[in-house]
Amino acid sequence: MAALHLNEEGFFKLVESEKPVLVDFWADWCGPCKMLAPVIEELAAQYEGKVTVGKVNVDEVPDLAVRYGVMSIPTVILFVKGNEVDRLVGLMDKERFRLMVDAHI
Amino acid sequence: MVYDCLILGGGPAGLSAAVQCGALGLRALLIGNPSGQNPLGRAERVENYLGLPGLTGGELLDAFQRHAAERGVQTVTGRAIAAMAYGDIFALTVGSEVYQGESVILATGVARGRVFPGEARLLGRGVSYCAVCDGMLYRGREVVVVGLAQDAAEEAAFLAGLGCQVTFLAPERPADLSPAIPYKKAQRLEILGEDRVTAVGTEGGQIPCQGVFLLREAVAPAALFPGLALEGGYLRVDRDLATSLPGVYACGDCTGPPLQIAKAVGEGQRAAHSVKNWLERQRNSKK
Structure with missing residues (x-):
């Protein structure tokens, strides 16, 4: 399944669910975010059924970025039952994200 | 576009690597700070560069840059702030742009400036x-x-x-x-x-x-590429100037003393040859 593009309502509905949720905070003007996009899609496919992967555009949903202290993008946060359990900031390879997710599922 | 090689650093080592990449038929992109920031430009007199004694650092740097420009070296001015390897490709973030290459040559000079208390812990959190x-x-x-x-x-x-x-x-x-x-x-x-x-x-x-x-003028290479092995505070390289990460080479002051122009220029040239050999091995292994 492809990564889900989330608005505020969709975000809260998703992160409160039982399944862990990986959320990529990004923006159109951010080059590294664009580079990361295919990695995020690969993670969505790899963890299908185990982890839901979503994307939040910080320009469209700035309140979420403020709420979670996203101050540099890309920032990828892993939520388990509504709580942030880990995050990675910046452009990184897929292995780093895989290790973060595997440590919490 | 995916370059054959991304060269990070516009001092003698990086310029030498870029000129040699061109001579070897490699498509290289040199990423460097504005030339006014190069420490060589501040050297009052350089007495030990073979054949050209007595020039100022600025004059020597101008000559190196002219040579590179005449050879059509492609350059981008900016600070690399992040790097990533994915599959066989490296991506370097420079400002808000991203450049891709099949190999990297680090010619970043000596990282100056220390890390401030709280910096690493709050990176990305302000x-x-x-x-x-x-x-x-x-x-x-x-x-x-x-x-x-x-x-x-x-x-x-x-x-x-x-x-x-x-x-x-x-x-x-x-x-x-x-x-x-x-x-x-x-x-x-x-x-x-x-x-x-x-x-x-x-x-x-x-x-x-x-x-x-x-x-800062530069992000330290070990911060750009987590996992790069160091030795005595400098990047560890072998005789081919290969670092501990496959496809990443280093030359010049960042590999350690002597911190001299002649050594930087020589290593830059050698790193370009090593990259050419590495790319050939990689491409042959995929055939």
Whole structure:
């Protein structure tokens, strides 16, 4: 399944669910975010059924970025039952994200 | 476009690598700071570069740059702030742009400047190395710019233009800093906050803020490529100038002493040859 593009309502509905949720905070003007996009899609496919992967555009949903202290993008946060359990900031390879997710599922 | 090689650093080692890559038929991109920031440009006299004794560092650097330009070396001016390897490709983030290459040559010189207390812990939680990349997230907020690079005043003006409330900290006030941006002299800094930045501590007291932009002339290579092995504070390389990461080579001062121009130029040339050999091996193994 492809990564889900989330608005505020969709975000809260998703992160409160039982399944862990990986959320990529990004923006159109951010080059590294664009580079990361295919990695995020690969993670969505790899963890299908185990982890839901979503994307939040910080320009469209700035309140979420403020709420979670996203101050540099890309920032990828892993939520388990509504709580942030880990995050990675910046452009990184897929292995780093895989290790973060595997440590919490 | 995916280049054969991304060369990071516009000093003698990087320029030499770029010229040699061109001679070997490799498509290379050289990424470097504005040439005014190159430490060689500040050398009063260079007496030991073979055949050209007595030139100033600036004259020598001009000659190297002219040579590279005549050979059609493609260059981008900017600071690399992040790097990533995915599959067989490396991506280097320069400001808000990303460049891709099949190999990397690090010619970054000696990293100057220390890490401030709180910097690593709060990176991405208020600490940023790039105003152009993250400035939009701080609109309307208080930010501190720590000016350790020559273009820092320009980046401070960019942040102020976005609507950030900027305070500029540096050991000396830069001549090009806008009079509308408050300046404070500071040398000893500490970044404060639990899970996000709340203030910068200086010898003159705390400055409350939500963001700190640390604008250095370069991000240290080991911070760009986590996992790069070091030896005595320099990048560990073998005789082919290969680092501990496949496809990443290094040359010049960043590989260790002697920190001399002749050594940098020689290593730059050798690194280009090593890259050519490595690319051939990689491509043959896929056939």
